[in-house]
Amino acid sequence: MALTDRSSRHSRLRWLVVAIPYLWLIVLFLAPFLIVVKISLSTTAIAMPPYTPALDLTAGIGALWEQIKEFSFDNYVFLTEDALYWESYLSSVKIAAISTFLILLIGYPIAYGMARAKKEWRTTLLMLVILPFWTSFLIRVYAWIGILKPEGLLNQLLLSLGVISEPLNILPSTLAVYIGIVYSYLPFMILPLYATLEKLDETLLEAAADLGCPPIQAFWKITFPLSLPGVVAGCFLVFIPAVGEFVIPDLLGGSDTLMIGKTLWAEFFSNRDWPVSSAVAVVLLAILVVPIMLFQNAQKKASE
Amino acid sequence: MAGKLLTAGKSLGPIRRAFAPWNDPAAKPFIQFQNVTKTFGDFTAVDDLSLNIYEREFFALLGPSGCGKTTLMRMIAGFEEPTSGHVMLDGQDLVGVPPYRRPTNMMFQSYALFPHMNVWDNIAFGLKQDGMPKPDIATRVDEMLALVKLEKFAKRKPHQLSGGQKQRVALARSLAKKPKVLLLDEPLGALDKKLREETQFELIDLQVKLGMTFVIVTHDQEEAMTVADRIAVMDQGKIVQIATPAEIYEQPNSRYVADFIGDINLLEGHISSTEGGVTTLDCDGTGAKVQVSQDGGAKLGDHAWFAVRPEKVAISLSPPADPSVNAVTGEVWDIAYLGDVSIYHVRLATGATVKATITNTTRLVERPITWDDKVWLTWSRDGGVVLTR
Numbered sequence: 001m002a003l004t005d006r007s008s009r010h011s012r013l014r015w016l017v018v019a020i021p022y023l024w025l026i027v028l029f030l031a032p033f034l035i036v037v038k039i040s041l042s043t044t045a046i047a048m049p050p051y052t053p054a055l056d057l058t059a060g061i062g063a064l065w066e067q068i069k070e071f072s073f074d075n076y077v078f079l080t081e082d083a084l085y086w087e088s089y090l091s092s093v094k095i096a097a098i099s100t101f102l103i104l105l106i107g108y109p110i111a112y113g114m115a116r117a118k119k120e121w122r123t124t125l126l127m128l129v130i131l132p133f134w135t136s137f138l139i140r141v142y143a144w145i146g147i148l149k150p151e152g153l154l155n156q157l158l159l160s161l162g163v164i165s166e167p168l169n170i171l172p173s174t175l176a177v178y179i180g181i182v183y184s185y186l187p188f189m190i191l192p193l194y195a196t197l198e199k200l201d202e203t204l205l206e207a208a209a210d211l212g213c214p215p216i217q218a219f220w221k222i223t224f225p226l227s228l229p230g231v232v233a234g235c236f237l238v239f240i241p242a243v244g245e246f247v248i249p250d251l252l253g254g255s256d257t258l259m260i261g262k263t264l265w266a267e268f269f270s271n272r273d274w275p276v277s278s279a280v281a282v283v284l285l286a287i288l289v290v291p292i293m294l295f296q297n298a299q300k301k302a303s304e
Numbered sequence: 305m306a307g308k309l310l311t312a313g314k315s316l317g318p319i320r321r322a323f324a325p326w327n328d329p330a331a332k333p334f335i336q337f338q339n340v341t342k343t344f345g346d347f348t349a350v351d352d353l354s355l356n357i358y359e360r361e362f363f364a365l366l367g368p369s370g371c372g373k374t375t376l377m378r379m380i381a382g383f384e385e386p387t388s389g390h391v392m393l394d395g396q397d398l399v400g401v402p403p404y405r406r407p408t409n410m411m412f413q414s415y416a417l418f419p420h421m422n423v424w425d426n427i428a429f430g431l432k433q434d435g436m437p438k439p440d441i442a443t444r445v446d447e448m449l450a451l452v453k454l455e456k457f458a459k460r461k462p463h464q465l466s467g468g469q470k471q472r473v474a475l476a477r478s479l480a481k482k483p484k485v486l487l488l489d490e491p492l493g494a495l496d497k498k499l500r501e502e503t504q505f506e507l508i509d510l511q512v513k514l515g516m517t518f519v520i521v522t523h524d525q526e527e528a529m530t531v532a533d534r535i536a537v538m539d540q541g542k543i544v545q546i547a548t549p550a551e552i553y554e555q556p557n558s559r560y561v562a563d564f565i566g567d568i569n570l571l572e573g574h575i576s577s578t579e580g581g582v583t584t585l586d587c588d589g590t591g592a593k594v595q596v597s598q599d600g601g602a603k604l605g606d607h608a609w610f611a612v613r614p615e616k617v618a619i620s621l622s623p624p625a626d627p628s629v630n631a632v633t634g635e636v637w638d639i640a641y642l643g644d645v646s647i648y649h650v651r652l653a654t655g656a657t658v659k660a661t662i663t664n665t666t667r668l669v670e671r672p673i674t675w676d677d678k679v680w681l682t683w684s685r686d687g688g689v690v691l692t693r
Contacts, residue, residue, distance in 0.1 A: 201414070201416070203412055203414055203416040204416050204418060204419075206381075206383055206403070206410075206412070206416065207410075207412055207416035207417075207418070208418075208429070209382075209383075209402070209403040209404045210381055210382075210383075210403055210404070210408075210409055210410045210478075211404075211409065211429050211430030211433055211477070211481065212404045212405075212430055212433035212434055212481070213404055213429075213433050214402070214404050217433075221429075222418060225420045226419065226420055
């Protein structure tokens, strides 16, 4: 008897352990998302909240059904009609993709150098990569304003060195957005890359050399293919949040820098159009689900 | 993976027996180490070492970990450069030649198979690197796959193979380019005992058939004895003895070698006579006089050791009839029954223990000699050797 008691308690405990992450996702992700979907199907109204129907549960089940029948996909249709939205989406994806590529280009050598550094140095180097996180993200982006603005540190330096005779107009511009994204997201590329490169068995490179492969070729034939899981992880960790980035284009970008985060913000706070901004958010999520699924697929392949 | 890699090797046996270029003063060494020293910081891995290895030889570097044997091999492969001295291959100085330009290939202890390539691509890697035409690569890879009997596994990735299969892929990959020298770094360490013994004989057959020079690094003395034409026993960056397996076993030149290879009994004493080609050693404590038909370079009055293998010691309940025979007496302290043999540990009056191995030629029902019996241990004059160091 004691045995069955214990095993049933055991299974209940196991159920609880599995339930916690699901509960977390349901409460903090799925429920808010459903609310956003609901708002995206509503229409604007001068009310509190500023949309209708508000799905007032106090009116009873019958009334609720009447309200649900008012839902429409007009907001989604609207997104396809105004070029601003799809241009914002496209521009966001483009900026995120180019940034991801630049970050990979800069991050790979750094991660490689760290993984090949002496063992006693690696922890320190890793700390240095993580160190910027100790300062608020917002403050770090503001710091870039101080560096890039016309009378900022960069222009002062270049002017005093005589490299330029007139200050560069980097801020605000799309270039500044690239600088901001590359700087802010670099650690998210370096960390997974470092993790895979550090695990790489160096005897494989010796074996390649032994079979007649010079070091540079060995990098492309052995090191790089074996670090692909890290490359893929790093790229998605950078690309996905960069697409929806708001703070960087808002602070560093010019009026011509189109990014969906900025568009969404303007829709929500300036236009106070909750339903349309909700539709923008839902479509953004749908766009990002594709790379997320690709990412998961790649992870599954790597672990096989 | 049972079954021999080759059966033709057997007929080549007599050729192999006659093979001894190291005794021929006219023979040109294939691999030469000339006063090679290698230091890592303040650690000396290889200490002013000179060594000749001949073409078609199966040469073993044997020693405990940290003795410098792996460093020596890595200097042939080019992964380490000597701090001073020269490494020559076929008359050419290898110093400064990067590993990817050396005509040597290595089979790694960890196999070092490329995990993102299948078996076929692993074996083809070196051939592609040489720019060999595609049809030739295909022929050669298929040939290698057949040699190691892995034709059916060509499309498998390394992680889908067993340890023995991985080992075969590694061997095929290192042989594919027909290297002048094949280097084997503890190649069988990861295999279980039975598979290891089988593979040892396959390696010998392969080496004889291909006519290549093999250099093997191992800490397993049985492995070295089985496969090698000659063995170099190393200690602290120096070679203690280079000889054939039989010489190493029967004529060790030092207590270190005698103790490292097989089991040995050592009796300490002084040389009291060297007359008539017979060396006499007065053993400390027991007063026993051991007569040996060989002097090991010892002179009258030298402090020396008498070394005799346990299987060359006979054990008896009665004293020898001929008083001139070498004998010591003691009590049976312990008996280790191993099935095929029994090892008797006999304690002498001095407290020293001498081991005697007796072959169990009949089924053991009752031991004629058992614990606490007073016994005599005897051996012939050429049963052991005198060692001075």
